């Protein structure tokens with residue numbers, strides 16, 4: 001049975017809020033040199049390491065990639081402003097250690113794993129990175145450590161990749177070492193929610209593990225919601241992202257329906273969102289990207305196939321989501337044809353290629369598939385995006401960003417992602433603008449996807 005309770009961290013003292021206070025020797029009493037090690041310093045791990053450091057933990061920030069460490073050290077990582085500020089302080093502070101050496105892990109009181117869990121081209125979970133990272137953590141585990149998995153994965157993953165291998169090494173879970181799962185909920189590029197203020201769900205392998213993991217999280221988050229098993233915590237994350245996937249698929253379908261009825265989908269969603277209960281707005285768009293929505297539900301579907309359990313609604317939503325970029329290419333063709341033109345040799349300019357505004361993240365971005373699809377149908381394509389100088393598409397085609405969009409003389413402009421810095425002052429003379437964001441109201445000539 002799963003039971004719940006929430007714990008709130010005692011308020012930080014004013015003194016502790018400052019970034020320059022000496023690091024509390026919390027782990028020194030237990031003989032560890034670091035309070036926490038973060039394994040994997042990507043979109044999730046780096047802000048997490050900085051949040052711990054900002055809460056006076058001595059942090060070992062570990063990544064296998066020398067290149068990534070260099071990017072972080074030279075302050076070139078894609079971070080929110082608040083995290084950029086935290087990083088420049090951390091880099092000058094002895095309580096923040098960057099490393100590529102897994103041997104350092106045994107010097108940390110706690111180890112938090114934040115490595116990617118992608119899917120392959122057949123949409124099958126690719127667990128190789130997670131398996132490599134957890135094997136490394138298990139190999140270097142020492143008595144007294146709290147080991148926490150935060151990467152999204154299938155139900156039972158923490159048991160398979162941490163609990164069982166640790167037991168094989170002779171550890172007693174819950175007394176020698178403490179194992180927990182608590183998925184990250186960070187939304188890169190979104191400054192509206194303070195990372196520390198987003199509640200965390202945690203489940204432990206035993207009650208003692210849950211207790212130790214809760215204490216670990218409360219070092220920087222204000223609220224922890226406890227569930228009484230690893231599996232319940234893992235499933236919670238899968239529900240969160242599957243919920244979003246299904247609703248995005250619905251929003252896309254509804255947008256198509258609205259357009260066929262000559263209605264503006266954004267207006268309809270905004271109107272429905274005035275209902276204070278029972279409705280949550282989801283926006284239609286050109287598809288989904290990142291390593292969450294296009295990937296996470298496939299971890300669940302993959303696992304359910306083994307159990308011979310059907311999940312038709314989730315399956316259909318993921319099929320629709322995967323088909324969306326191709327729908328955009330079809331619509332480009334439709335709009336061109338409505339204007340008496342074809343695709344062959346037509347100049348199409350794509351505005352914004354990252355998967356969402358204000359992040360320099362191309363992972364699974366629909367723009368990549370859309371650009372490839374346009375090229376395949378004979379269009380001459382170009383893109384502008386303040387975050388990228390060039391891009392290599394899945395087909396292998398390489399494109400360099402153009403710097404003067406007006407000079408490209410596009411016959412059709414495709415609004416894909418609008419960063420806060422996107423300049424559209426040059427767009428007015430362009431008569432064919434296809435808006436896949438549904439929000440380009442300042443471009444009166446646009447047609448919607």
Ligand SMILES: NC(=O)c1ccc[n+]([C@@H]2O[C@H](COP(=O)([O-])OP(=O)(O)OC[C@H]3O[C@@H](n4cnc5c(N)ncnc54)[C@H](O)[C@@H]3O)[C@@H](O)[C@H]2O)c1
Pocket residue numbers: 039040041042043044045062063064065068114115116117129132133134136150151152153183184185186187188290291292
């Ligand atoms: N990005 C998001 O929006 C987001 C949000 C919430 C949760 N998540 C989940 O968090 C996890 C991490 O995602 P991310 O976006 O931070 O990934 P990422 O690709 O941005 O970064 C992962 C980092 O891990 C490093 N790495 C790989 N193997 C390693 C190893 N064995 N040891 C040390 N470092 C290693 C890589 O070099 C890379 O720097 C995923 O499971 C993802 O689903 C992501």
